[in-house]
Amino acid sequence: FLFSSSLDLNALSLGEEEALHLGVNTGKLRMRIFIIGSIIIASIVSFTGLIGFVGLVVPHIARLLVGPDHRVMLPISALFGAIFLILCDTFARIIIAPTEIPIGAVTAIVGAPLFIYLLQRRNV
DSSP: OTTTTHHHHHHHHTOHHHHHHTTOOHHHHHHHHHHHHHHHHHHHHHHHOOOTTHHHHHHHHHHHHHOSOHHHHHHHHHHHHHHHHHHHHHHHHHTTTTSOOOHHHHHHHHHHHHHHHHHHHTTO
């Protein structure tokens, strides 16, 4: 759904008024994205457990590298998220072998500084 709505999302990133002038029903689009995104996130968390910062940090890094076009950014974000989790899982398994650090702790250790950097960069 998100990939098929990428052109509408690109229009919405220009601003709500501009998207309306381009023929995008912004209220309906926001509601659909909110509902479908919530269902997708709830399903993923129920299967994988809570792995913090991946959904916050990885899309911003992808946007910095490939630009704001959602047609490119959405699949790249998914790919970068998968690579990030594989690297964190590998690190969690080998850092103090034979014990294993929870992957959520590793993602928080790596993700928190990146998230703080992104917040400071945008002056939020």
